[in-house]
Amino acid sequence: MAEPLVFHFDVDGSDFTSAGQASVQIKKSLRQLGLPSEIIRRVSIAMYEGEINMVIHANGGVADVIVTEDCVEIILKDQGPGIENVEQAMQEGFSTATSTIHSLGFGAGMGLPNMKRYSDTMEIDTVVGVGTTITMKIFLNQ
Amino acid sequence: MKIIDVKELLNAEVLCGEDMLDEEVYSACGSDMMSDVLAYVKEQGLLLTGLVNPQVIRTAEMMDMVCIVFVRAKKPSEDMVRLAERAGIVLMSTETRMYEACGNLYVNGLNGKVVRRDG
Ligand SMILES: Nc1ncnc2c1ncn2[C@@H]1O[C@H](COP(=O)(O)OP(=O)(O)OP(=O)(O)O)[C@@H](O)[C@H]1O
Ligand SMILES: [Mg+2]
Numbered sequence: 001m002a003e004p005l006v007f008h009f010d011v012d013g014s015d016f017t018s019a020g021q022a023s024v025q026i027k028k029s030l031r032q033l034g035l036p037s038e039i040i041r042r043v044s045i046a047m048y049e050g051e052i053n054m055v056i057h058a059n060g061g062v063a064d065v066i067v068t069e070d071c072v073e074i075i076l077k078d079q080g081p082g083i084e085n086v087e088q089a090m091q092e093g094f095s096t097a098t099s100t101i102h103s104l105g106f107g108a109g110m111g112l113p114n115m116k117r118y119s120d121t122m123e124i125d126t127v128v129g130v131g132t133t134i135t136m137k138i139f140l141n142q
Numbered sequence: 143m144k145i146i147d148v149k150e151l152l153n154a155e156v157l158c159g160e161d162m163l164d165e166e167v168y169s170a171c172g173s174d175m176m177s178d179v180l181a182y183v184k185e186q187g188l189l190l191t192g193l194v195n196p197q198v199i200r201t202a203e204m205m206d207m208v209c210i211v212f213v214r215a216k217k218p219s220e221d222m223v224r225l226a227e228r229a230g231i232v233l234m235s236t237e238t239r240m241y242e243a244c245g246n247l248y249v250n251g252l253n254g255k256v257v258r259r260d261g
Contacts, residue, residue: 016195018196024203037206104193105175106177108177110178110180111177113181
């Protein structure tokens with residue numbers, strides 16, 4: 001695998017039902033590439049949490065996944081409201097989710113901390129009123 | 143415990159994945175919050191839930207779970223059944239409520255104490 005493999009997805013923000021499709025697709029592709037199942041699971045969970053966040057908090061966005069010989073990089077970019085206080089958002093249990101989101105089974109404030117836990121590095125680049133880009137890396141040889 | 147034993151203990155109806163009933167599960171998780179399933183589940187192969195939407199299937203798929211039991215007689219939509227078939231996940235529905243369903247499986251040996259062998 002000399003050339004990096006790049007996967008691109010549009011994440012529809014208007015349809016909760018289809019949220020997570022990109023993550024399902026990535027899981028399949030990584031299986032086909034024969035990556036170790038523990039790596040695949042970490043990528044899947046981290047990306048799925050991020051994808052759900054884009055749908056419920058930011059009206060959708062785009063997801064790019066770049067697979068190189070030693071790393072899976074996930075870049076989630078949206079033009080949603082941005083995150084006012086990243087430190088607070090990173091705390092377990094902090095959530096601005098409405099009761100509608102709770103009734104869908106989400107909004108416990110566990111997603112961002114979970115993304116941090118399952119990735120090796122995570123960067124949040126966010127501007128209120130402009131959008132949020134989250135970049136996560138999961139290294140293959142660790 | 144085999145998935146078929148789960149079906150029998152809960153008197154559940156299998157909705158898809160009939161051919162996978164001989165697979166083993168070693169522990170389970172009961173929750174209506176997918177956030178918590180994603181955050182706390184490690185090796186649990188079985189999910190019991192009263193929540194019915196496609197994210198239940200995708201959450202289980204992301205966590206490599208093999209079986210979902212809908213409690214309180216909840217039934218998934220046809221779209222959800224199709225998603226589960228594609229993901230290779232057994233779906234079943236039981237009239238039993240969450241507390242009793244979890245307790246029943248637990249006392250009958252689905253308590254995570256038998257550790258999964260690798261491979
Ligand atoms: N892409 C985003 N755009 C804007 N705000 C976001 C974004 N992602 C997260 N947030 C904010 O950060 C908070 C915490 O996010 P986190 O994923 O940890 O929890 P949650 O999505 O509310 O609940 P859970 O992930 O447990 O279902 C959210 O409630 C929301 O206010
Ligand atoms: Mg979240």
